[in-house]
Amino acid sequence: MDSNDSQVVVSETADKSFLRELIEANVTRRLIPKGLSWFGCMGGLSLVAFIIQLSTGIFLMFYFIPNIRESLASIQHVSHSVPYGWLIQRIHAIGPHIMVGMVFSHMLRILFKGIYRHPREMHWVSGACLLILTLLMYYTGSLLTAHNVNGHHPIHLTRIYATHVAGIPLSMALFMGIHFFMVRKTGIFESL
Amino acid sequence: MKDYTKNKSPEMLEPFFPNELFRHIIVSCFLVVVELIAIIIFPLPFKLTSKPDSIPWFLLPLYKLNKLIHSEVVFISLVVVCALLFVSWPYLIPDGKGEHHNLWQRPIPFAIVVITIIFVITVCILNL
Numbered sequence: 001m002d003s004n005d006s007q008v009v010v011s012e013t014a015d016k017s018f019l020r021e022l023i024e025a026n027v028t029r030r031l032i033p034k035g036l037s038w039f040g041c042m043g044g045l046s047l048v049a050f051i052i053q054l055s056t057g058i059f060l061m062f063y064f065i066p067n068i069r070e071s072l073a074s075i076q077h078v079s080h081s082v083p084y085g086w087l088i089q090r091i092h093a094i095g096p097h098i099m100v101g102m103v104f105s106h107m108l109r110i111l112f113k114g115i116y117r118h119p120r121e122m123h124w125v126s127g128a129c130l131l132i133l134t135l136l137m138y139y140t141g142s143l144l145t146a147h148n149v150n151g152h153h154p155i156h157l158t159r160i161y162a163t164h165v166a167g168i169p170l171s172m173a174l175f176m177g178i179h180f181f182m183v184r185k186t187g188i189f190e191s192l
Numbered sequence: 193m194k195d196y197t198k199n200k201s202p203e204m205l206e207p208f209f210p211n212e213l214f215r216h217i218i219v220s221c222f223l224v225v226v227e228l229i230a231i232i233i234f235p236l237p238f239k240l241t242s243k244p245d246s247i248p249w250f251l252l253p254l255y256k257l258n259k260l261i262h263s264e265v266v267f268i269s270l271v272v273v274c275a276l277l278f279v280s281w282p283y284l285i286p287d288g289k290g291e292h293h294n295l296w297q298r299p300i301p302f303a304i305v306v307i308t309i310i311f312v313i314t315v316c317i318l319n320l
Binding site: 025026027028029031032033034035038044045048049052087090091094095096097098100102104111112113114115116117118120121124125128129132135138139142184185186187 | 193194196197200203204205206207208209211212213215216219220223224226227230231234248249250251275278279280281282283293294295296298305
């Protein structure tokens with residue numbers, strides 16, 4: 001084994017050691033306060049609901065045509081011709097109701113337990129922005145399927161589609177990053 | 193990263209893995225089951241958004257408020273102001289250390305929240 005090979009081995013060992021330490025510190029050896037409420041999982045459930053919406057939305061993006069003439073046909077094509085398309089479409093349509101329910105219950109718990117107080121104000125600010133963006137997401141999504149009857153302009157439909165699939169999700173990712181960073185930094189609820 | 197072990201005895205702590213992670217996995221499975229049941233029970237809501245019966249429950253207060261306020265400018269301004277107040281809530285109701293945490297132990301914020309909830313429910317019930 002020459003010196004270059006030994007350097008590669010040392011580098012790989014250091015990487016593995018760093019990864020192991022990272023996993024141990026954040027997952028396997030991490031300790032948290034005992035007896036956390038089951039209602040404390042509402043934030044996590046909101047994230048799960050968002051991931052379901054994201055994955056089903058990506059699937060639907062492959063088929064949806066943001067054109068005033070072809071959009072309804074593309075929706076029907078997914079529903080009737082694509083294998084399990086109807087299931088994905090229904091999950092994407094029903095999901096927001098469950099997601100908003102989870103976000104609301106998470107917010108009410110935070111509000112009534114006063115967990116938004118100093119030093120956790122940014123948890124509330126980022127979470128409130130996420131709730132508003134979730135409602136906007138639903139609104140733009142409902143316009144995409146309702147435009148056929150309302151007779152929207154084609155350019156408007158393209159803009160609504162771009163906002164729905166790119167603008168709002170990217171903003172949500174930003175606020176989620178802030179939310180999770182602050183939760184990691186200042187922690188979940190415990191006596192201040 | 194927040195260290196939860198500070199000023200706590202080992203009996204007051206539990207491991208994140210698998211205890212907390214398992215809790216989240218259980219409730220996530222429950223969420224998926226609820227979603228699949230909802231798919232079976234409820235029809236596909238691809239309808240006109242301008243029809244009152246297809247407005248989702250969480251947008252009903254806004255829809256009714258829009259019906260109540262005829263001016264679009266006033267309505268949008270009101271919604272924006274409400275959204276800003278909602279986002280900046282922790283800074284509007286400042287409190288020092290040593291005060292109670294729970295909302296029902298603090299009269300003024302509790303009154304604001306209850307009045308708002310009653311107002312939202314009343315607006316939803318109104319037959320406009």
